[in-house]
Amino acid sequence: MMKQVLIGILCGGGVLTIGILIGHYGIAKSSNPAPSWVNDVTKDVDESLIQRFMSEVDNMQIQENLRELTRVPHMATTPGDEQTVQLMLKRWQDPETGLDEAWREEYMVYLSFPDAKNPNKVTVVSPSDTVLYTVREKEKPYHPDQEDPEVVQPYAAYGPAGHTKGKLVYANQGKPSDYQHLNETMDLRGTIAITRYGGAGRAAKAINAAPYGVIGVLVYTDPLDINDGLMSDINETYPHSWYLPPSGVERGSFNTHFGDMLTPYLAAKEETYRIPTEDITGIPPIPIQPIGFEDAYILICELDGAAAPSQWQGGFNCTYNYGGPGFKHTSAFNNSDVKLDIFNFEEVKNSSNVMGIIRGSVEPDRYVIYGNHRDSWVHGAIDPSSGTSVMLELTRVLGKMVKQGTWRPRRSIIFGSWGAEEFGLIGSAEYTEQYFTMLSERTVAYINVDIAVFANATLRASGMPSVQDVIFTATKQVDAPGLDSTSVYDNWIRFANRTSPAHGVIPSVGYLSGAGSDYAAFVHYLGITSMDISYTYDRTKTNARIYPAYHTAYDTFNYASTFIDPGFVSHQAVARTAGNVLVRLADSLLLPINCSDYAESLEDYLNTAVNLYQTQLQARKISMEPLKQAVTRFRNVAGHLDHMIRTSDLANETPLKVRRINDQLMLLDRAFLNPLAFPEKYAYRHVIWASSSAGKATFPGLADAYARAETSGLDSDWNKVHYHLSVLSQAIDGAASTLVDVI
Amino acid sequence: MMKQVLIGILCGGGVLTIGILIGHYGIAKSSNPAPSWVNDVTKDVDESLIQRFMSEVDNMQIQENLRELTRVPHMATTPGDEQTVQLMLKRWQDPETGLDEAWREEYMVYLSFPDAKNPNKVTVVSPSDTVLYTVREKEKPYHPDQEDPEVVQPYAAYGPAGHTKGKLVYANQGKPSDYQHLNETMDLRGTIAITRYGGAGRAAKAINAAPYGVIGVLVYTDPLDINDGLMSDINETYPHSWYLPPSGVERGSFNTHFGDMLTPYLAAKEETYRIPTEDITGIPPIPIQPIGFEDAYILICELDGAAAPSQWQGGFNCTYNYGGPGFKHTSAFNNSDVKLDIFNFEEVKNSSNVMGIIRGSVEPDRYVIYGNHRDSWVHGAIDPSSGTSVMLELTRVLGKMVKQGTWRPRRSIIFGSWGAEEFGLIGSAEYTEQYFTMLSERTVAYINVDIAVFANATLRASGMPSVQDVIFTATKQVDAPGLDSTSVYDNWIRFANRTSPAHGVIPSVGYLSGAGSDYAAFVHYLGITSMDISYTYDRTKTNARIYPAYHTAYDTFNYASTFIDPGFVSHQAVARTAGNVLVRLADSLLLPINCSDYAESLEDYLNTAVNLYQTQLQARKISMEPLKQAVTRFRNVAGHLDHMIRTSDLANETPLKVRRINDQLMLLDRAFLNPLAFPEKYAYRHVIWASSSAGKATFPGLADAYARAETSGLDSDWNKVHYHLSVLSQAIDGAASTLVDVI
Known part of the structure; x- marks a missing residue:
């Protein structure tokens, strides 16, 4: 009996096992198995990878990059410039630490020499x-x-x-x-x-x-x-x-x-x-x-x-x-x-951009662009080679992860080493002209690190308000150079801060309203969300307009390593910060671009404009109401979109919903472009950030038109003020229309 | 023993069943089950639904629509116009056969009256x-x-x-x-x-x-x-x-x-x-x-x-x-x-567009827009109410399917009943100005059916070459009115055909190079792939410039139903054709937009330009090589993209890959925009299809500049020819850059 029971149990166990196997493998679940791409499309940024990236950014590598970049003067189109072209290509084509691909793009540009x-x-x-x-x-x-x-x-x-x-x-x-x-x-x-x-x-x-x-x-x-x-x-x-x-x-x-x-x-x-x-x-x-x-x-x-x-x-x-x-x-x-x-004589000469890419795995048709110019006036240790040294270290660390197969970004990354910037941002501008449509349709953001280190006191960042948040996230994770257990963020906020209605006291992020470096074409011509990052002065210690060796024969490796950043720790902090931001933009499931922070800046500009102009405009029967309504609507729809994002479980949503929201965020700045608003300013199309000579912290076209009208008193100039009000209202309202529920 | 065996079998069976149940439900498969959205995102157009749509398009409904639309004259902003606004709103807000939403949008526009x-x-x-x-x-x-x-x-x-x-x-x-x-x-x-x-x-x-x-x-x-x-x-x-x-x-x-x-x-x-x-x-x-x-x-x-x-x-x-x-x-x-x-006196008056939408289920942020103006000069039975009657029948049939829950398009559909077209395409132009960014980022195509039926001999279609294919597909499925077992396509090809290098003898699709109807702002200002569809004359039977009652007090229901389309069967054929195209654009997994057909038109234009201009340009040291290279590159990358599409199993690809290809196709025409190329032509930005006075079947800016230079002989005018060659080369090469592998 015991034996029969034992046999029964064994048999029963065997039958059960067979049943389990049949049930598991033999019968298709009513729902199909997920296609292999489901995991890929819902993957988010990997924080441990960011930590690994930051730990591998090496200050001594940056120092050696700078030494090599600054051996000889490398003014645009000179033999020294060609040496840096070759250096960039060699590094970016390196089989161990290079990018997926790298090449040069040439333009015949108008230069001037003694x-x-x-x-x-x-x-x-x-x-x-x-x-x-x-x-x-x-x-x-x-x-x-x-x-x-x-x-x-x-x-x-x-x-x-x-x-x-x-x-x-x-x-x-x-x-x-x-x-x-x-x-x-x-x-x-x-x-x-x-x-x-x-x-x-x-x-x-x-x-x-x-x-x-x-x-x-x-x-x-x-x-x-x-x-x-x-x-x-x-x-x-x-x-x-x-x-x-x-x-x-x-x-x-x-x-x-x-x-x-x-x-x-x-x-x-x-x-x-x-x-x-x-x-x-x-x-x-x-x-x-x-x-x-x-x-x-x-x-x-x-x-x-x-x-x-x-x-x-x-x-x-x-x-x-x-x-x-x-x-x-x-x-x-x-x-x-x-x-x-x-x-002096002018000459059309052949100038090169060096381009390098890391292909995106999930959304290769979305680009994060990171760039700096390569040409200098003389040796250019600080301008621009501090930035180039940082870029090379950043591509070395990321390139190695790609070559080892441990990482591939969700979106594509494009690196640009621009030529002939010193003569007028030429390489980056020609690039944006050649690829205008492709770039404007697909570029998530542009990161510019030109002079990486002006001085070693604090971080400085400028950009669209929408990237403030991702810069903050990154800087909180980077140690401030030379300070124990202080983040770049905590150090920064001591040097430059403001009180935000939404966030309280935060570091001040500047605006990119000029054309000081290669971000200009991206911001003003293409309307791409951009930022510019560097380390800079303690303004209580110097009134220098800029670092003193700027554009002189003294801007050398000796100068940089002795007086600007001995040990290259500020360079390292910039590389970590910029790289952290770069990886977040490339890898995050939801783009780290915040439209409510944009609304805050628009409200700021509006308040200034109302304070400065409304009384006079009312007297002339020019209403500011459409502008006020547009800003209010922008604020509301931005809040609505943010709320929708916060309350969505994006990792389990259809990837087309995530893409839709990301497209809204990516394309936000495009809505501010107007190619006809500034006929006298070459390639300035962004009606919020265009350059202005009026010196007011408000909408540039309105401020300049108002200043002109106030001076001349001409009706035609007051008409221009009204025109710019309408241009702005339509642009901001149009931007709101892109943020609202898509249909 | 038998009993024991029986018990053993029964027990064994029970244990097996339990095992199967455990195996099936109790243990997660190594691959997760597919999320519910996987089926939605890979769904393609449903041919049976298209057949159902076409069979439900009713000629008598169209006739009754026309009767109601033409009871009184409805010149823009008159009480008669307001009656048609109310009619559109009533139909589109109908709980049984209406759209998801409908509303009016008002503009204060400059009109002129006796x-x-x-x-x-x-x-x-x-x-x-x-x-x-x-x-x-x-x-x-x-x-x-x-x-x-x-x-x-x-x-x-x-x-x-x-x-x-x-x-x-x-x-x-x-x-x-x-x-x-x-x-x-x-x-x-x-x-x-x-x-x-x-x-x-x-x-x-x-x-x-x-x-x-x-x-x-x-x-x-x-x-x-x-x-x-x-x-x-x-x-x-x-x-x-x-x-x-x-x-x-x-x-x-x-x-x-x-x-x-x-x-x-x-x-x-x-x-x-x-x-x-x-x-x-x-x-x-x-x-x-x-x-x-x-x-x-x-x-x-x-x-x-x-x-x-x-x-x-x-x-x-x-x-x-x-x-x-x-x-x-x-x-x-x-x-x-x-x-x-x-x-005559001028007056700023309030004109309305009536807008209606069907929300997309999978890609609500992609729009197919279908429109026609609503205003006429007098009763406007043919111009524009024939088109409005067709649009109302189309929205009735589609609206019913939506309200019954039997259909919801993949992409969103926007219907526009434009105001004040007769005064200069005003309603549609203001709409594109107000929503410029949103529309240019998201619109797949614009379908215009203004005068639906000029005459009842044959279909006529104009549009970007890239939509030729989807129009052919649709017309092959629609019966030609009044002909037994002949499709609209087979009838059309007898009236107007050409020999395509790729396709052999096919119906001739015209180009939208003017501003004859509301497609103008979509084509020329926004660069949106567009088409215009109607039924028209047998040119062997009349030389009439247009249907004779055009813009007169005789363009009435009586005229239309007696002489233009008795029985409204040509209206029905246009409704079926346009609706078929609309549903394909809205529902297809892969957008039915063909870039190789675009290449064929560019090659045509290039050949004409080379024949007409090259000798003279060579003598002036102006090279046409960049234009030739750009067209060749466009052809090559278009072929490459088509091959990639043909060899992909898109239904099993990641939806982001399909979206990427669709974005390439959707945005193709945007690459041809240049807001500065035609400073003297309001809102003309499309360098391939802009209007031209030179009367040559080639690139308009080049043709006009060449004609001017040939007449004046001025160096500055020959410079303009060179300028337009560069604008074209850059635009076509830029378009090619959007079609090539995304990175």
Whole structure:
């Protein structure tokens, strides 16, 4: 019996097992098994992968990147530039740590150079044409880097060649108001104006001068503006500190618009139509030359005439006079002219972008773009190679994960190493012109890291308000360099903060309303959500306009590693922050783009506009109601969308619903584009972030139109104010229409 | 033992069952069950549903729709227009057969009307101002419809008010060449020109005249151009046939651009900025009035002067002379003037679009838009109510399926009943301005059915080449009206065909290169894949410019049901065809948009351009190579995408891959937009399909620029040719970049 029972139990167990097997494998479930792609399409960002990425970002690798990038000067289209092209390609094509693919894209672009055989000359000449004084032609060497024959002579790119002389006057910053003021004290016709950097764009210093009959312009960096007043290279300036030596000269592009000047809105290919050079606008109409403050000191302190106003005074230990015009009677330069012999020439040259990609696994047709320019004026250790060093470290770590098969982003990542930025953001602008439609339809965001480290005090970020949140998330996860157990976020908030109605006290994120780096074409021409990230100053410690070696022959590896970021820990923090943001944008199931934060900025701008303009507009029967209604609607639908996101279980929703919401977020900024709103501003189409000269923290087109109308009082100018109000209302209401329930 | 065996078997069976149950329900499969949405996202169009739709489209319903729509005249913003608004809303909000939602959207638009209290007058007056002849003010009644007090007097909308008189001249069609020719034979200053419809736009007849000093214009429809020469209302014209009675007058909008004139690029809301009326361009600068051919006959046959050239002769049984200027010495009008007293006035009025939607189930953020205008000049039975009758029948059948729960489209469908089309496509243009971003990001296609039936011989379709295929698919499934076992496709191919390199002999699909109906803003401003569908003439049977009652008081239900489509079977065929296309666009897993067919058209245009222009361009060192390369690349990537589609099992792919391909197809036309390419043509941005005056079957900007350069010989004009070549090359290459592998 026991045996029978045992057999029964064994048999029963066997039958049960067979039954279980049949039931499990033999009978199809009423629901089909999930297709293999279901897991992929619902996968979210992997926090442990972000931690791994950040831990692998190596400051010493960044240092070695910088050393290699800055061996020789690499001005756009020079042999040094080609060396950096090859370096980028080698790194991005590396089989162990490279990207999926990398290549170069070439454009034939209009550049401007000094003539090495006929260096530009600035002299003081007596009435009998005797040369009494010659301005230094090249910066004084303190390190072998400055003696490299490839160091380009300081010059004003796009300033015309020409030979001109006249009595010297001091015109402060060369703003319209400066020349207007000066013109009230003397006849400016036939004079040469010396101006200091700041206050007006480079080209503007000459453009503003010409209508008054000024025939040449000098520009220098005043020690007060860059060196906190220090001037001596015996013990104060580089190589003793980060301050600019007396002979240092800021080079630069003296133009107003960005992109290749001969091919507006067209990619500058070999056969592309080029406008006649005489149709170029926004460049100096008269010769202009930048000089060092050691020479400016000699010239300015000898000037005759009345003392200039106190705001015009700089760091020299003399009174800045207007000029007689010309020099004091007591000066050795009495009755002498300043003479400019400028030999600049323009040339169409072949400039390369280097492009690299990591293909997305789930949404390859969605792009996160990360870029920086590659070209410099001289060695460009800080500008731009600090950013390039960071980009190379970031691609090394990510590339390795891709090559090892441990990671592939959900969306595609495009890296751009732009050419000829220094001449006017040319490489990035041509890229956006060539691929306009593709990029505007598919790009989730653009991350720009140009100068990665200006100084080592705190993070600085600018961008659309919608990316504030993802920058905060990232910075909370990165250790602040040189500080124990403080995050980049916690350090940042001490240096720059504001009170947000929604979030309380948070770090201040700036806006990208200018064209300071390669984000310009992405923001203003394409309307792509963008950001610019760097480490920067403690403003309580310096008033320098920018890091002092900017665009000079002193911006070298030695300078960067000694004075800007010894140990490269700030570089590392920027790489971790930018990479963290990049991976979140590429991998998150739901895009980390927040439309309610955008609403907050629009409300800010609206309040300012109402405070500044409403009374006057009401008197003219121009209503601000449509603008108010549009902002209110935007706020409401943004809140509605956010609520829908918060209350949805996106990982279990149809992937087309997630895609739909992501498309709403991705395309939000496109709704603010209007290609006709700013006919006089090349490629500015974003009606919220366009540049403005009115200096008000509000909608740029409205602010500029209002300022113009207030000045002129013309009905036609008040009409323009009304026009810009309508453009804005329609754009913001149109943006709201893209955020509301899709149908 | 048997009992034990039996118990054992029973127990074993029970245990097995338990095992099976455990195995089936108790243990999760290693692969998860498919989420419920997997079936939805991979579902394709249902052919049986299309068959059901087509069988339910009822010609008698269409007839009753037309009867109701045409009870009273319904010119834009009149009480009759409001009645049609209410009708649309009632139908679309019907709980049994309506749409998910329907509403009105209002715009304040700039319109032009005659003054009912001061009718426009055209008279012949003697030197002593005696009225010798008065042109008929209203059309002669043959049916109570013509006696409706709401029938608007014939007038030229946007022609200025004014009182002017002068000697009459005959200026043929009022083309620039006509006035130039006439001016060579006489001094035109102070004359009144009589012109016939055709050859030039309505406004152009006055705009072209003014520079020669002409002070007023008359326009009429010549019997040769509309009536195959017939003129008598005793037995030839309506009510005896479809031909235009002698007193019939074509009304129309005498403007050049489309959309509300006071709010360019802005939706015309209450507070929107309006340009000063004196800044309006493209409207007649001098008084102009349309008249019937019975009056034109009296005037023209009395004209003095030499006989006009043979191409200027029309259908009257007299010689068309140029005019002395003025009348023959032998005429009772000898030495008399023609006098125009025009009282037109402009007014900003509230015009409504009626919108209706069916929400998409899977991709609600993808829109198929179907539209037609609602406003007419008088009763508008054919223009536009034939199309509106079709639209209402289509929404009835689809709405019923939605309300019954038997169908919901994959993508959303938007129906638009546009207002104020007759005044310049205003309702549809304002809609695209208001929702520009949302529509351009999400719209799959726009289907326009305005005049559904011009005549009952054959289908006519125009559109982007990429929709040729889906139109063919649909027309093969629809029976040709009045023909046994012949499809609309087979009938069509007999009337209009061409030989395609890829497909052999196929029906000819036209291009939408003008602004003839509400597709204009979708094609030219938004770059949305569009089509226009109707039934039309047998051109071997009539030379009529258009159906003869066009824009007259004779375009009534009586006219349409008696002479255009008795039985409404052609209306039914159009409804079936358009609905079939609509459902395919809304429901297909893969969008039925074919990029290789687009390539064929580009190649056609390229070949024509090379033949016409290359020799001359080579001589001027302007290369056509970039354009050739761009078209070749477009062809290659289109073929590659098509091959990828053919070789993919899309129903089993990730839905994001299908979406990606669909996005490539949906957005294809957006790549051809350039908002700066045609600064002188309002809202024309599509560089392939923009209007052109050169009359060549090739790229419009290139053709127009070439014609201008050839005439002027100016370098600056040849530069424009080069510019347009670059614009085209970049657009086509940019389009190719959107079709190539996404990364």
